[in-house]
Amino acid sequence: MAAKKDKLTHILVPVHLKLSDKDKKALMEKYNVDIKELPKISIKDPAISHLDAKERDVIKIIRKSSTAGETVFYRGVINE
């Protein structure tokens, strides 16, 4: 438990969230994309191990940006 908490609160690890099905659908419609056209993230990625994500889920990442201050990014979960 301690180890899990450590890596998620680390300064270099941005916030990872799992999108709900509704949000996911809205995102797909907004950008008119299929999950395959999103950037990828491995199902085994330690940063999403606590989210219980499945293949074809979408992860929302909120991170710091040198140009925009804070920015959101989306990744589709893949199992490879």
Next chain:
Amino acid sequence: MTLEESEHTYKKIGKITFGMMSPKFIKKMASAKVVTPELYDKEGYPVDGGLMDVRLGVIDPGLKCKTCGSKLKECIGHFGFIELARSIVHIKFIKEILDLLRCTCKDCGRILIPKDKINKHLDTLELVGAELGLSNRRKKVSEIIASLKTITKCPHCKEKQFKVRLEKPTTLLEDEKRLSPIEIRTRLERIPDDDLEVFGMNPKAVRPEWMILTVLPIPPVTMRPSITLESGERSEDDLTHKLGDIVRINQRLFENINAGAPEIIIEDLWDLLQYHVTTFFDNEVAQLPPARHRSGEPLKTLTARIKSKEGRIRHNLAGKRTNFSARTVISPDPKLNINEVGVPMVIAMKLTVPERVTEWNIKFLKKFVEKGAEEYPGANYIIRPDGKRKKITDETKEQLLEELQPGFIVERHLCNGDISLFNRQPSLHRMSMMCHRVRVLPGLTLRLNPAVCAPYNADFDGDEMNLHIPQTEEARAEAEVLMEVQTQLISPRYGLSIIGCNQDAISGNYLLTKEMKLPRNEAVDLLASVGISDFSGFSAKAELTGKEIFSLMLPDDFDFDGISRSVHSDDPDHIVKIRKGKLLSGIMDKSNLGEGSGLLLRNIHKQYGKDEMVEILGKIYRLGNEVLLKYGFTTKLSDTDLVGDAEGKVKLIIDAAYQDVDRMIEEFHAGTLEPLPGRSFAETLELRILERLNKARNDSGQVVADTTDQTSNTMAMIKSGARGNLINLAQIAACVGQQALRGGRIDKGFEDRTLSCFRKNDLGPDAHGFIKNGFKSGLKPHEMFFMAMTGRDSLMDTALRTPKSGYLYRRLANALQDLKVEYDFTVRDASGKIVQFNYGEDGLDVSRTEGGKINVKQIINSVK
């Protein structure tokens, strides 16, 4: 869909297999069998069954190809073949043949691996191929082959194996007895398909016996055209010559075999045929004398056509050449406009612009034709509406002038104001190729305004640049709209002006706006030389300040606030204040006028647009130059003199540092030195010595900066940012400082010491590359050596780094080249995959920002 498109059939390529041509395939694709070395009959018509047979394609105008029925240029040619009297070894496969013979049984033809192990080898190959890629698979294959060479007994039929040896170039010996190509072929035929896979061969595409030729494909005549000389004689292509030899010897061999000639004669002819076929493929085989022309010049056969720099690939496919272009050395000309390029007269008379004759310009164009090609501005060619191109010479001039009418095209010499593209390699960003207006000048170099050196990264130590003249209206319009220097002023990288003042333009404006005062007549003189002729709104004062003169460059309603780098923050001139086009306070220096620095130029561009900015920038640039030209500017040796007690101060600083270092060394030897966290004693000492000596250099530099004449020209250049910095000055005047190699003091050379003039294990400053002298007072011999060491190191470093970083950049550019910002602001690749959800994460076009930011305050103010 257009008509043209609908006529095409589209197919998608699923895969490509590379293989060898089987004799059957060669015969199938051939449209003629060649049986005679004769080329033409008495009438000069190609002989049937000869090498120039009309079934192989046509190269004479008027003749029709017998295979496809098309005329010259329409028919791409067709292959033929010859039946070889005896099999011939293909020189390009000799290594593979050798491997195959060595690794297969001479009797049963099986690979020399026991039955049960063959599959194991195949599996490892499959695995290596899938995991590590094709090249590693090939490596594995050659490993297997190497391991089979020494086996002396066939594991299948227990037959004894002999050593097979290659006697270069094409003879194979088994147990020192010669193997004829026929024997080799029968052996290769015996190798079963399944065993071939171990050799990395796909039996569907390659059968080993095809490496021994029984038929030879004859390339179409269209790839070996003959030339008709002026004397009417025909001169054949090298390949045709070579093929003629082959056919001739082949026929003789046939005849001799049929007549039952003695074996020795047949053998000789066979060898000769082998030689000719070998040199047909490659005339540069090491052990063979190259086949030559009668003149003694070696023939250029198939391999020579493809390989090396002059070969098809590097010369014709990878290397393209451009017409209507020029390349020479460049030199600066500050009197040119920023968007001009100076073109030498000789080049202007060679490069041309095609101009279509109309009712309205016929008079104008006739003047060019009248002058001819030898006189500027003339014309070199006239193109008639039917496409015929006529050269303008003294003889043809009269007639062409009469002929000239609307619809013709005149290729006239390059004139002032013509559009050109100017480029310097390496073309790393879009500003490396810009559109300039031509200005024809005397001299032999291409001239450019030094302000555009920055985007091209050019200097004048021998740099060459290229010039291209667009030949169509579309190309010219595109160049003008998209590429003209005006359109490239703001860098898409950081959103500031990439073209600005440099060198003299900066120091000139600095001196002018600092404290210069000019009598009215001199001021008018100066402004006139910059190109200002309207003095109507000019102040009537008898004496004008430099700031007032500079203000005349600016538009009347321009407001700006900025900072000067050249003066201290408590000086009133530190703040640049421009109100209503008047420079109220502040000094113009690099932070305001320089390339890629400050918002002054960026704001001018935003308020007044690109054309106005080029105009203003040109004026400011010329003003700076003219100031120096009129009032003189030079740098002198005494600018670097140490005045008063400065010399003593510098000596004190360095002596103190030496004493400190000595104390540290003593502490180190006594073991009382406090080590830094994570460092050993020796490392700590090194770091602290380095730190102390750098402080000494900086301190002495400060002394120099404080004591030298602040009004000297050298200081003017340093302060304005035109050239040079304080460290340069300190190194000349006081102390060069520590020479560093790989981040530390110099610690290389002899045993336990850097140079033989020092004691062993001397840790002092002198012994490890501290140079306490300045360049002006001169370096001691050992100091010179240390300097040379770091000098060589940095030279090597730059020489090695440039190609490395260049390649890195190239790969990056290739990887990112088809990324595109879509209308929803996402960045996507060619297949529509998202790379960024919002371009640059903030969705800003950097070239529309001011240094990457948007000044919201200013926008609100301007709306109010």
